[in-house]
Amino acid sequence: MTELQNKIKELISNKTLDLVIGWGNGSMPLVSTPMFIKSEADAEKVIFDPTCRNNLATYLTKDKRRLGKDYEKIGIVVKGCDARSVVLYVTENQVRRDQVFLIGVPCHGVIEKKKIFDLTEGREVLEKKIIGEKITLKGREFEITVPLHDVLSDSCLGCRYPDAREFDLFIGEPRDEVEVKGEFKVVDDFEAKSSEERWDYIKDEYSRCIRCYACRNVCPSCYCNECFVDQNDPQWIGKTPEVTDNIIFHLIRNLHLAGRCVDCGACVSACPVNLNLRIMNKKVEKEMKERFDYTAGLDINEKPAMATYCENEKQDFIMG
C-alpha cells in the first residue's frame, strides 16, 4: 500500500475527516477518475500518477451542499494546481481554510490526451506502462515507448508550482517554485502572428465548439450559481452553437478568469472536440502578470486581483 493510501486510511479511521476527494483508477488505461473516499476500503483504491488530470478542487464549489452541510471538513488530494484553486477559493471567500484538509502529492505533470492521440495517430491505447521517465503505449498493432515528457500537458510543461505550497500534509518533500523555460511561449508565438491570422485561428477553432460546457463545468474557477450563458432574462448570448456566439462564450469566460485561472489544464483535457482553449487563458494570465504582477492562487492572504486597487498600477489601457 502506498503512503498516500495509508495516510488517507488513517485520517478516515481516526475521524479527522469523513470525506476525502482523490483519484482512483479509471476504466481506460490513460484515464483516472475522481473518487469520493468515505471508508478505509475506499482509501486502498486511491492512486496518484500522470493520469490524474482532473482538478479536484472544483468539487468544493460545484455542489454547494457538500461543504458545511453534508460534511464538516473535507480532505482533498492536491497537485500544485489543485492547491492553488483552493487558495483562490479562500481568497474569494468561497471556502474557509479550516474547512478543507489538503493532502499534497508530488506532481511531475499529467498526460494530455491530444498528445497521445497524435502519437498513436488515433489508434486506441489498450495498455500503458510508466517506468521512470518513460511511457510505453500498447495497442492492437503497435507498441510505442517515448519519454513521458513528450506526452505531458502543455500546462504542466510551463508550470512553476508543481507541488502544493498550501497543505496540511505532504507525501514526500514539496518543491517550491521550479524553473521553467518559455512559460508564455504559446502566447508570444501567437502574438507574433498577424491579426488576420489570429482571428482566423480563433474563428476556426471556436467554430468547432459544440457548447457542451464541459470546459466551464470542470473549471474550478467557474463556480457562478448561474453562468451568464444560462441566463435568459436578459439573454446575453445566442444559444445557437454558431461561431459568433461560441466566440462570445469563450472570450467572456476568458475575461471572467482574469487573475483567477491557475492553468491546471482541466478545460483542455475535458473538451470532447479538443479545442485549443489554453492560448487565450494564458494570454489573460500573461496580462495579469505584466500589469499587476499577479499570479492566481499563490498567496492565501492576498486579495483577488480584480477586487483590489493600487495607485501605482499601470493604467495605460485607460489613459492611452
Add this chain to the structure above:
Amino acid sequence: MYKFKRIYLPEFIEYLQKTYFVFAPVKSGTETEFKQITSFTEIDQSRLNTTISPKEIFFPRSEVLFTYDEDGIKTPPKREKPAALWGMRACDTRSMRILNDVFANAHQMPEKDMFKDPYWIDKYKDCLLITEACLNPLSTCFCNWFSSGPFDETGSDIFVVKGEVDYYLKGITPKGKEVLAGFEKTEKTIAKDEEELKVLQSIADSYMNPPTDLGDLKDKLGKIWDDPLWDEIGAKCINCGACAYVCPTCHCFDVSDEGKGNKGKRVRLWDACMFQLFTKEASGHNPRSNSIHRVRQRIMHKYNYFVDNYQKFLCTGCGRCVTVCPVNMDIREIIKQILDHKIEKKDK
C-alpha cells in the same frame, strides 16, 4: 451478396450522388464528423467512430424552424435530395432507427398522429443508411450488450464489409437492393469471399469484451428511484453536456427565439438533461436541483422510461460517452453497479 473492388469506391460515391447528398466521416480539426462530401477523397477512414454521432444530419445542433419579418413567416428551404450515409456503424444505424421512432413514429401514444416531427421526417424519410462492419472495435464498444455486434445489419439499407481488395455489399431493404442493382461495377460474391467475411467477423467478434446481461435492468431501475445508490453514482458528475451531445440517441432539444426589431428566427437546439437550466422553472424552482437527480434522469430515461414507451433501450452501446466524459463516468460501470446493487428493505 455483391462485391466491387475497393478502387471503385469513388465511382460508387458518384453514383450515389446522382440521387442523394452523400454524408460520410470527414476530418474536422483533430476530430471526425459526418459531413456532406463532394468527393470520396474527403472521407476519413482512420477512426472507428466519429466524435459526434451522425444524428446531426437529421437533427442538427441548431435548426431554423422558421424566420419572420414584416412580410410574414417563412420556413427554410428543404434539402433538395435525400441523404445517403456512407460509413455508418451498426450502433449508429440502430440509433437512427430509434430516433425515427421518437420523431416520426410515436406508435405507443394514443394521439399518435400528433407526434410527427415534420423537420425530422423531411430529412429522414428517403434516406439511405449504409452500415460498414467494424473490423477493429474499440475497447469502449459495448453494442453486444444490446444483442448487436460489429457485423450487425439491423436497420441498414445496405451493409458493407471492407475486405482486403473488395467491398462486400448486401442489400437489406428493397431500397438498398435497388441501389446496389443499379451500380454497374458490382459482381456476385464467390465461396472464397464468404470465407474472408467469416474470418473478418470472427476477428472482430473476438475483440469485443464479454457482454453484460441487461435482462433485469429495466425492472431493477424501477425499484431504486429513491435509493441512496444514486448519491454514489452521481457524485462525481460535473453536469456538462458532453455525453448527451456525442450520444447518437439523446434527442432533447430547446427552442429559442433569436430576433432583433421586426426580424428574427425560431431555432431548435440540442439540449441536455445534464444541464442545471434544463428543468429550471420560471418560478426559480428546479425539480432536479443537483447532479445526482440529473444523472438519475439520464440513466432512467435510457434504460427504464424509454423501454416503457418503445420496448427498447435508448442506447446502442457506441461508447462515445465513455470516451468523452471528463470525469470518467463510465456508463457500463454504472449499469453494472445498478445490477449488482442489493436493495435494502425499507422499514415501514
